[in-house]
Amino acid sequence: MDSGKLHISVPVSRNRVISKLPKWYTPESCLQFKEDFHGKVKGACQNRHTRSGGLNISKVVVVGDLYVGKTCLINRFCKDVFDRDYKATIGVDFEIERFEIAGVPHTLQIWDTAGQEKFKCIASAYYRGAQVIVTVFDLADIKTLEHTRQWLQDALKENENTSPNIFLVGTKRDLLSPAECERTENDAIRIASEMQAEYWSVSAKTGQNVQEFFFRMAALAFEESMLRELENSSLSTARIGEANVIRIDENAEAPQSKRTAEPGLGCC
Amino acid sequence: MAERALRIPERIEEITEPEELERLYQQLCEEERTVEAELESFVNQKGSIAAKMIALQRMGPNLQLIEGDASQLSGMIKFTCNLAENVSSKVRQLDLAKNRIYQAIQRADDILDLKFCMDGVQTALRNEDYEQAAAHVHRYLSLDQSVIELSRQGGEDSMLDTNLSLLQEAEQHLKVIVAEKLDQAIKEGDLPQVERFFKIFPLLGLHEEGLGRFSQYLCTQLASKAAQNLQLAMGVELSEARAALVFADTLTLLFEGIARVVETHQPIVETYYGPGRLYTLIKHLQVECDRQAEKVVDKFIERRTYHRKFQVVQNNMMRNSSERIEPRELDPILTEVTLMNARAELYLRFLRRRITSDFEVADSAAPEGITQEHQKSLEKLLNDCLLSRNMQELIGYYITMEEYFMKETVNKAVAMDTYEKGQLTSSMVDDCFYIVKKCIGRALSSSSIDCLCAMINHATSVLESDFREVLFNKLRQGFPATTLQDIQRGVSSAVSLMQSSLQQGKFDTKGIESSEEAKTSFLVTLNNVEVCSENIMTLKRTLENDCAKLFSQGSGKGDQARAKIDSCLSDLVAVSSKFKDLLQEGLTELNTTAIKPQVKPWITSLLSISHNIEEEEFNEYEANDPWVQQFIVSLEQLTTEFKAGLSSVIYDNLTSLITSLIATELEKTVFKSIFSRLGGLQFDKELRSLIAYLTTITTWTIRDKFARLTQMATILNLERVTEILDYWGPNSGPLTWRLTPAEVRQVLALRIDFRSEDIKRLRL
């Protein structure tokens, strides 16, 4: 498909430029310890101008209980505003953020889902095809942390064939004393490692860690998508001219194993 | 210069060198000359300066005259100025006086009015002429309060005081009466009286109260009509035409009723209450609308067992229930829900339009803050009303049920897949897309963008996972290679096979049939895959158009909604290319496992035909073609079968693969043969026939694929080794060589009559 279609070439605003891989929040719960982008990705970025440009969009789905502050978190980052009044999200909301990462344009499509039970049917229809899942809880309301497991499970069910990047985010950090915060963070980090998620504490009210978090997420999503694209393009060149590599037989790989490098019907 | 003049006498004794002395002397002489020249020029100017002095002296008396004139002028100006100041201060005083007079007149008028009001209100009240009374009170209320204060301070205070308090009393009295009368008229349902008193409220400054009471009247009317409609709806027989949509219809009646009320009464409100009041009226009406709509929704949920059905569906989806629900059973209810939502959206859009334009008139000169405040309260009214919330809930359930409906029905269509001879595709493709279109179409008809996007996402999932999986699995079974022998031998050999089997006493038709079936199934699946990818694109285009229509009607929140749709549609398109990939892979599979093993021996059989030939054999070949004719016939047989079974697009793709295969294999074979001069000519003829034939079976240009072979044939046809230079390098003309120099040498070496020294010596 013409993946460039959604990428309207509006110049990326100056405060959305990421040149180095941003750092994690806490090493106890972190998806990537590298200091910089994957070598292959950096290489690809440098001779980007020779490429037609691949899938430069990542879909981000934000889930979590009602009132935990999903919408506020997104609005703080995208619009730099904070609203004290609670306005429940109806169904889903949607924001687009354009970045320039390592010199390459990349777009985050952020789907803000509603936490209210009655919107679950509608919101869950948007989980599929996510490259990033952000599960959000309220640091000041411990039961919302427990619920993140269920939220993640629901979101992952719609993404069985891919393995999205997962983030666990605690909000409203400004409401807690440092001691309280540390206690809750310890619990959260434990759950995050069970989930294989990266953990972040933020406050939409003060803006603390909000930009850092989004930059980190954007950069990791970008790297993923570049690696995937590189993998795909090497697959498709392998296919051209070497027709006999492709073989369909009863023992062929099941389609679930998406990351196996073996070409075949299962690879798409 | 001054510095030098000072320094010279000081140092003059110190100067010992005659050169130095000489130099200084020269310098002094120089200076003397300059000074002399200057003096000269001053002396020369003396004459002209004297003349100027004389002229000045002559001007003296004139200047005295001017001075006299000037002082006279100044005196005149001073006088005029004083005069003007005097006049203007008088004008100012006059102005002030005039203003005071106006104010006095105004005040006198006001006082007269006040008196008139005092008298008038009493009379009007006595005569039950409430309009007149209200008009008097209105006049009183719009009087400047300071006038009244001032009047009090005037002489006749006691008199005025009593009158004023009488007037205030009358005002209170009137308020009570009007309220009572309006309530009574409402109770009696007496519309003319209701309207009569409704119009009086704004005169008394009671806009909100008037609108409140009036809406109460309207709400009662709405409620009784709604109750009646619901009653009727409950009595509708199942057999009646619109029985399946009865709740949507009842809701529609309710909305239409409210719209009519708004239409009818907006003019009075605007005329008597001014613009910007419609919001208040509608806010009151919406409360009743919410109440009545909820009743309809509740009945709908109860009668259609909506929640129960949802529960069953949900359990089914989670695979933890044995209780199944037929998708067919859900069909009507899903249609009804989307219609209900569409009606609600339409109604809310109507309200939005009306209130917005009313605010626009009222706020045309208002500050930004007020406009925003109004906009905010409008959003709140429309988004947070119970009606919206009820609809959101219904749509939430709807989406899950629609997803279930789509999944189940698609699975059923797959299970009941049939293939009719002569058709390219089987029934499941058309059936599945019919279902997917139906479900998305239904979601679209709800007018809710979120709902539509959600269904597009579910459809994408179903097509990608459920449906593509089925096709993928069918292709994975492969194209049965064994049957190809049967194809090749044609029907007659199949008959002989049958006979031989019969002779052996065991005739297994099943083997032939099932592999025949497997073969058809593979080709049909390829066609199915292609049609799917096409259908998805068509579906996407249709949806784009439909959405454009929806947006032009003012649904959704503009850009954001558009971006949502775009995103969902591009996910859908991605699935189309996955189908395309699947097709390519299926074709490659067909080519490698079924076609290649057949075609390859036909080509390698060329090796057994000697191309190291002389005149006699060449003529013999001419009369009796040794290879290419048979090869073409075999190819024809092979491709005919596929041509009938595959869509033209796929067949084209396949023939393209086949021609590539032939080109590669033939090249390999040629490199294994040896050629004489005439053998080369023979090969050239053979290649030409082959290319001519292949051109007829494919719409792709095959010249390119055979370019290397054609060039090899050219080389094999050369008279002498060096003749190649006539075609090589600068002499190549329009020809682009596809062979490397090494390959050219390799081909030349195939000619047994070319000496390898000559080839080695060749400069390429």
Ligand SMILES: Nc1nc2c(ncn2[C@@H]2O[C@H](COP(=O)(O)OP(=O)(O)OP(=O)(O)O)[C@@H](O)[C@H]2O)c(=O)[nH]1
């Ligand atoms: N003190 C503080 N309050 C916050 C913060 N983030 C959000 N809130 C408040 O929490 C409430 C809920 O925030 P939302 O962002 O609307 O919650 P949500 O998760 O989007 O809720 P749903 O849309 O219903 O799922 C609001 O009243 C916010 O003002 C924060 O960082 N600090």
Ligand SMILES: [Mg+2]
């Ligand atoms: Mg929200």
